[in-house]
Amino acid sequence: MDNYIVSSRKYRPTTFESVVGQKALTETLRNAIRQNHLAHAYLFCGPRGVGKTTCARIFAKTINCLNPTDTLDACNECESCRAFNEQRSFNIHELDAASNNSVDDIRQLINEVRIPPQIGKYSVYIIDEVHMLSQGAFNALLKTLEEPPSYAVFILATTEKHKVLPTILSRCQVYDFQRITVADIVEHLKYVAAAEGVTADEQALNVVAQKADGGMRDALSIFDQLVAFCGNNITYQQTIAVLNVLDTDYYFRLVQHALSGDVTQALLLFNDVLLHGFDAGVFVTGLAQHLRDVLVSKDSQTLPLLETSDAIRQQYAEQAKACPAQWIFQALDLINTCDINYRTARNKRLTVELCLVKLCQMVNPTPTPQQPPLKPQQPQQAQSQQPQPAMRPAATPNATQPAKTINRIPAITTINPNRQAAPSQPSATANTQQQNSPFTIDLLQDAWTGLKQHFPREERLAAIFSNNRPTLDKDGTTIHIAVANPWMKQDLIEVQTKILSVLKRSLHNDLIRLVVDVQEQTHTPQAFTAAERYKQLVKDYPVVAELKSALALQLE
Secondary structure, eight states, X not given: OOOOOOHHHHTOOOSSTTOSSOHHHHHHHHHHHHTTOOOSEEEEEOSTTSSHHHHHHHHHHHHTOSSOOTTSOOOSOSHHHHHHHTTOOSSEEEEETTTOOSHHHHHHHHHHXXXXXXXXXXXXXXXXXXXXXXXXXHHHHXXXXXXXXXXXXXXXXXXXXXXXXXHXXXXXXXXXXXXXXXXXXXXXXXXXXXXXXXXXXXXXXXXXXXXXXXXXXXXXXXXHHHHHHHTTEEOHHHHHHHHTOOOHHHHHHHHHHHHHTXXXXXXXXXXXXXXXXXXXXXXXXXXXXXXXXXXXXXXTTTGGGOOSOHHHHHHHHHHHHHSOHHHHHHHHHHHHHHHHHHTTOSSHHHHXXXXXXXXXXXXXXXXXXXSOOOOOOOOHHHHHHSOOOOXXXXXXTTOOSOTTOOOSSOOOOOOOTTSTTOOSSOOHHHHHHHHSOOOOHHHHHHHHHGGGGGOTTOHHHHHHHHHOOOEEOTTSSEEEEEESSHHHHHHHHHTHHHHHXXXXXXXXXXXXXXXXXXXXXXXXXXXXXHHHHHHHHHHHOTHHHHHHHHHTOOOO
């Protein structure tokens, strides 16, 4: 049986042109070779699997090539190129700083630098994971790195640039490698799949690219894993099963249930997610990401921010049409609050279920296409002669909520077309009632606790929002908050305008007032001296005085 070579090694780039996702950087290196402006030290830094060591090898091979091509690529035919390809080159040296990080290892490297190259122009030293060098090893390398021989070139590679000494950074040309985009990874995976005779769904490759998190090596490793499981036909369902990824169809269905107000189906869907072994926290994070993708799908200018396949992009576009932007903003805020509370909640499942219930109770603020058309406008005089009807949604047989349900978003009024002389527009009073929706004490407390997000750097305010619970006056709009001392009251008064703005926006009521009170604290005098304690004891128990006199006791 032939030796198997993993895809990340088999399809490792050998030219600057074949490097994926680093075009600006490779062009810079190629121009440096063309203009013969080679630095003596380079630092390649960036995330794992983005091509740092690969570019270092291509660069080292190209500058030593005896017959470079017109595009400044190695010819692969000269002795220097053949020696490099056969891994017997004495001009290109690789050192793993993770296992060779002592002062003695660097001293040995410095001794090797003194030997000029036998074939080619340069002796190239590639030090991988350079941040792992010890303090002494870094200091030993400094002098040689600053003034090496004319034929020596150092290429340092690291994933943690912040751990490299500033004195090393100042002696190098620094190249920052970026994460490879999902689109570039998908295109490269298509090329690899075609070369291997594997048929793969674009949607499946997109999941692989997102799972790789910008690293091509990780993407190719996942691809090999899928080939081992699926054979020569990789499907989307098999991919999410192998990678333990939650199907996006769950999120599409949940948003549909939320828009229709179907709490039962939403809770059953969440239960199905848990039965499949997924963590509730992962579900909440995925739902927030899904709603974010729906939001960016509403505008053609933000559509490029959606990194997914064309089929899934079409699904997002269709759902974005059914979701008003205001509803998405409210939903994202609700889910973000759930994500914050989830980490400290004891009953995590209940926390998520309450979030889903609230999500389903938020009413769609835009009329649906099936809504009956409004009556033609009536003359102003006719409106004044006829009493105004109550502004509430028309009763339908499918209504699932009672008339007194409190909504986070005010419902749009539906006017019955069969009613005679229906007004063309709601009156100003009705509009005010719609804007200033009533709210419960539970919604008030949720909004009050959520104020912490609007003052992230104010620890004292965050403590007040967490430790003090507001109360609601009988008028339904006056909020009372009692604090322990005048300093807390002053802190709240200074930001009272912002607090009211946030509460009015969250509770959809412009009539809200905030009254800050200081709690009255009763101080009971306490006895501190021996005489005072004895006096208090005699007051409570008179027999103590008789006992003291009978035994001739003295106070200390």
